[in-house]
Amino acid sequence: MPIEVGIWKVNDEIKKVSFSSIESEKKLEDILVKDISIISEDLLLIGRQIQTDYGKYIDMLAMDEDGNLSIIELKKNRTPRDVVAQALDYASWVQNLSYDQILKIYEEKNNVPLEKAFADKFENALPEKLNDSHQIMIVSSQLDGETERLINYLSINFDVPINAVFFRYFKEGDHQFITRSWLIDPNIVEEKSSNTKVVSKKEKWNNQDFVVNFEENQNRNWQDAIEYGFVSAGNGRWYSKTLEQLFVGARVFCMIPKSGYVAIGTVVETAKPIKDVMFTIEGEEKNIAELQMVAPNMLHDLDDLEKCEHVVKVEWIKYVPKEQAYWEKGLKANQNSAYKLRSQYTIDKVSKFFGIEQDNNRDNSK
Known part of the structure; x- marks a missing residue:
């Protein structure tokens, strides 16, 4: 079930810090784009608002040190069924992205080569294989029961590598805070992502x-x-x-x-x-x-x-x-x-x- 997160200020008196879901939804995507490590320190943001071949836009797409992709979709004001269905549709497109397509997307969004950004982030060269597997993250300011049921159903019964991460936004005077919680242990979802492997996407060799x-x-x-x-x-x-x-x-x-x-x-x-x-x-x-x-x-x-x-x-x-x-x-x-x-x-x-x-x-x- 959804986890309730609270923050209390404990100085001379104990005072609960107020939570704002409306302001959170407005700021959440900008915060994550500014620093994707708030979701995971093991991710490099490829870009936001990535257009698919079907005319839709993925909120955020990221990559880990192994070259695997993460589809990050904000729930915003959509119904649980809409956001989950949309994320699955995006995953069906992402799984077929080639090595060269990923390089092109990154460079178009960031104006620098992915090879350089990857090396700066992970202190290692870009792998020869990219997108060997992928996972889906639904991001929201609070997790409702229907979204939780849908994600657990897909994950437990069909091994879909999907998870929910939810943030609470708190404000106390001039100070602002966010907290993060996961529905499912991220390590379990990462293991399930191996089931999404398709034909390996290597950078092609020039035979020379x-x-x-x-x-x-x-x-x-x-x-x-x-x-x-x-x-x-x-x-x-x-x-x-x-x-x-x-x-x-x-x-x-x-x-x-x-x-x-x-x-x-x-x-x-x-x-x-x-x-x-x-x-x-x-x-x-x-x-x-x-x-x-x-x-x-x-x-x-x-x-x-x-x-x-x-x-x-x-x-x-x-x-x-x-x-x-x-x-x-x-x-x-x-x-x-x-x-x-x-x-x-x-x-x-x-x-x-x-x-x-x-x-x-x-x-x-x-």
């Missing part, structure tokens, strides 16, 4: 670009990689196997972890155990043992195909020393040695840093 993490240590040195044209990984199959994705002609965006992006290049020879790799030096074929390397231990575990260094030869297009690496919030980062670069935001930013023209005609077939 990869990120390679070049981890500097005794086994590899960035100066060697620049001079001889390669990237490498080793010390276990987990580290080296992702290099096998790199095909001849693929473009690599090379990154030194904890430093940033240091180069863009093109793969000219696929991954091989280090002992099988040959370099042409002044017209003469040489293996790495014959080269002057800065890394003192690149030939570690030479006869162990699981642990030895695996090398991909690369022709560098542009590169910088480690000390000049490029990094800013929102750029793509991942712990794998090599992975598909789906983030157009990262591609554009890093390419601009290196002064490389971008072809915007992307192959989005995967």
